[in-house]
Amino acid sequence: MNLTKRALMTGAAMALGLAASGAPVLAESHSEKTKVGFVYVGPVGDGGWTYEHDQGRKAVEEHFGDAVETVYVENVPEGPDAERVMVQMARDGADLIFTTSFGYMDPTINVASKFPDVKFEHATGYKTADNVSVYSARFYEGRAVQGHIAGSMTESNIIGYIGSYPIPEVIRGINSAYIHAKKVNPDVEFKIVWAFTWFDPAKEADAAKVLIEQGADVILQHTDSTAPLAAAQEAGGIIGFGQASDMSEYAPSPRVSSIIDNWAPYYIARTQAVMDGTWESSNTWDGIGPGMVGIGEITDAVPEDVKTEALALKDSIASGEYHPFTGPLKKQDGSDWLAEGETADDGTLAGMNFFVEGLEGEIPQ
Structure with missing residues (x-):
């Protein structure tokens, strides 16, 4: 939007x-x-x-x-x-x-x-x-696409990630982005700054600046304002992504794509259920396929081959052909998690409290 x-x-x-x-x-x-x-x-x-x-x-x-x-x-x-x-x-x-x-x-x-x-x-x-x-x-599906683009485009091999709170939703996103950045760039390194806020433009901008000072030339965020993109724009030579909304005013760069949350169909359906008297307690977790997670336009700042690969990844996730958490994968401590071809179950993902192998730093408690 x-x-x-x-x-x-x-x-x-x-x-x-x-x-x-x-x-x-x-x-x-x-x-x-x-x-x-x-x-x-x-x-x-x-x-x-x-x-x-x-x-x-x-x-x-x-x-x-x-x-x-x-x-x-x-x-x-x-x-x-x-x-x-x-x-x-x-x-x-x-x-x-x-x-x-x-x-x-x-x-x-x-x-x-x-x-x-x-x-x-x-x-x-x-x-x-x-x-x-x-x-x-299933925001982590969108993070996989972002990770692919980020890993393909970084020149410093350092990707910065602004986390809001260390809850499973955010940890899943970090893991998914890292896994897919690492697949296309084995030398990639993630640096994570925890903002401990959902929305605080000043804190978010400061976090982005710290990451840029540490050498990050790509900024990912799980916070809600456009401040990290503004900081990337000011620094120059940095790319970033829209979070939750398209944030297209920063396109074609630094915003090279986005994750877009599309709640409207769900809100309409649940309101209709109340009107009809058919509402029942339920647990809904939808992703790219059903349209609850959208991938914003990938701009021309992204090389054509990377764009093609990212869209193919998006399509394979949407169709169910590919799951972003597919083994072999180990946990950060080196212990086995998923065997070759094995995919993560929803219960593990819903309560995810660990980093995958290769990510540095501890998850705050």
């Missing part, structure tokens, strides 16, 4: 003022509607993770029209305040609430137990209940 569409109209800007104060923002207000709430960890204008979730919310409005009312609260910390926001949404009549960050998992379960008639959908977690579903995307 083109981020120039992020310009907010005056009415939306007034709504954001309410969101900042902690009050739910009403996208529309009509009676006898299905009311759908969204809890966001960052601002809707972050250009990445929250921006794409909000595009999904807008798609719900566009699809259902006057049959729905959506509300959202942005910049909700992952802690007790998240429970307060969820409780308020439920009390205000929400029929369905999407909680869109890993740290909302326990607050979602706690609030759901108090409102059994409200349906809850938690992004990237694993705890469910009769009225709580979980959903996530």
Whole structure:
């Protein structure tokens, strides 16, 4: 999606003022509607993770029209305040609430137990209940494509990676990117900086600058702002990738491609299920094939042969012909993990807490 569409109209800007104060923002207000709430960890204008979730919310409005009312609260910390926001949404009549960050998992379960008639959908977690579903995307599939491009294009053989928090989702991405960079460039080295934030442009920019100073000429990120791309652009001679959203304003370089989260079809389907009375607790984990993970345009800054290989990799993952975690693979400590041709099971991936062989540094606890 083109981020120039992020310009907010005056009415939306007034709504954001309410969101900042902690009050739910009403996208529309009509009676006898299905009311759908969204809890966001960052601002809707972050250009990445929250921006794409909000595009999904807008798609719900566009699809259902006057049959729905959506509300959202942005910049909700992952802690007790998240429970307060969820409780308020439920009390205000929400029929369905999407909680869109890993740290909302326990607050979602706690609030759901108090409102059994409200349906809850938690992004990237694993705890469910009769009225709580979980959903996530196989971002690691996109990381494989990024790793291939990064390993093929680095000239310093140093790739920098900005991690948000050391949770399985992020660790999977680091491992997948490294495996596929290493396949095309045996000399590649990853340097990882943990930002311990999802969205903090200043911290993200500083992390990118540290990695560039350490010799990285490719920057990967699992944080939500465009700041690392801006830092890469300022430094010159560095490439990077859009995270969660296309971030195409930085194309054709430093942004040479992107991972795009496409939540709209899921949000529409789950809202429809509530309307139909067919909603059931479920666990959804989709990737490139079903379209929940998109690969943004690979720009002409990428050599044509590398682009062709990256698109072939994408297609093989989408078809199920290839799994990004296919053995032989060892863990960082040298112990065996996957034998030749063996693929990782979802249980191991969902709880991944180790680096693969070749990655340096410890995972913070």
